[in-house]
Amino acid sequence: MSQPPIALVTGGSRGIGAATAKILADQGYKIVLSFASNQQAAEVVVASIMEQGGQARAVQADVSSESEILSLFGLVDQETGTLSALINNAGIVDQPTSVADMSYERLERMMSTNIIGSFLCAREAINRMAVSKGGEGGTIVNLSSAAARLGSPHQYVDYAASKAAIDTFTKGLALEVADDGIRVNAVSPGIIETDIHASGGLPDRARDMASSVPMKRSGTAEEVARAIAFLVSAESSYTTGTVLDVTGGR
Ligand code: NAP
Numbered sequence: 170m171s172q173p174p175i176a177l178v179t180g181g182s183r184g185i186g187a188a189t190a191k192i193l194a195d196q197g198y199k200i201v202l203s204f205a206s207n208q209q210a211a212e213v214v215v216a217s218i219m220e221q222g223g224q225a226r227a228v229q230a231d232v233s234s235e236s237e238i239l240s241l242f243g244l245v246d247q248e249t250g251t252l253s254a255l256i257n258n259a260g261i262v263d264q265p266t267s268v269a270d271m272s273y274e275r276l277e278r279m280m281s282t283n284i285i286g287s288f289l290c291a292r293e294a295i296n297r298m299a300v301s302k303g304g305e306g307g308t309i310v311n312l313s314s315a316a317a318r319l320g321s322p323h324q325y326v327d328y329a330a331s332k333a334a335i336d337t338f339t340k341g342l343a344l345e346v347a348d349d350g351i352r353v354n355a356v357s358p359g360i361i362e363t364d365i366h367a368s369g370g371l372p373d374r375a376r377d378m379a380s381s382v383p384m385k386r387s388g389t390a391e392e393v394a395r396a397i398a399f400l401v402s403a404e405s406s407y408t409t410g411t412v413l414d415v416t417g418g419r
Contacts, residue, residue, distance in 0.1 A: 172250035173199045173224065176401070177241075179232055179290060180204065180259030182211035184363030185312065188394035189256055190214055194223035196398065199250050203230040203241055203259065232259045232286030233278065242293040253307040254401045255294040257287040260312055260331075262369035265324045276327055283331035284338070287311055291342060291353075299349040306350025309342070310400045311335050313357040315416045325369065332357075336412050343410030352409040354400040359416030360387040383418030 176193045180186040181202025190200045191214070200218060204211040204227060211227035218225040226248075230241035245252055260283045263275055291309055298307035313336050316329035335355060343353035360382060366374035375387040396415045399405055 174253035176254035178256040186258040188390035194218040200225035233281040311355040355412040359419040
């Protein structure tokens, strides 16, 4: 019997990543989801997928650590089936502040998690997916943000800049691997109801900002996950190097 394709969702234990893991599992992918520290949340997602008849496992791996990324991909290699989708979803914000007050440590954590982590996961995925390396091709979806074009002044310009880097990374990588069987796209969410706002010290941010969105509401993790699933699927088979806004018009 043929094995289901594997989808690796970084930061799949909560929010957009968890919603994406569930949708891709429904579509027949075997899910490997990673998390940073909240094992309990990760196991809840795994249990929910398995209750629906899907296959999933959770792996602790900090994407700001190259050695943990290598271990994560080593575990993916041990699964039966072929890695065919990578969702570079794990990402962080920090407390609202101005550039004038940003520490080196904050900037290093932001860039190593949001940018370098995505580069390294993509590197490992490409080395397994590329047709020229004996792979079967695949898709990569990166998580950008509307912040990349809005700049997030006096809040988190560092985060916004990290997501602008993701847009450029998406374009450049897509062109590098376009003839190697791999499509690379990004989704750029706006104000989405997840825990990320509380992690940045603004738990009510999604509700507070809803009226500033042209559609007059925040989005849900599922709405972003559906856009990610579209970019993973064959429905978008001629789409690469694009950034898809999921922002309610913002
Ligand atoms: P979230 O609810 O805060 O969940 C973050 C996920 O990433 C969790 O699974 C978390 O694991 C994991 N994670 C955090 N740091 C990590 C690290 N260093 N290594 C590995 N995993 C890590 O976030 P979200 O709102 O779903 O956001 C997901 C992505 O969408 C992010 O890239 C974010 O920038 C982007 N985005 C979100 C919004 C929004 O409004 N929510 C808007 C635009 C873009 P633990 O459970 O272990 O902490």
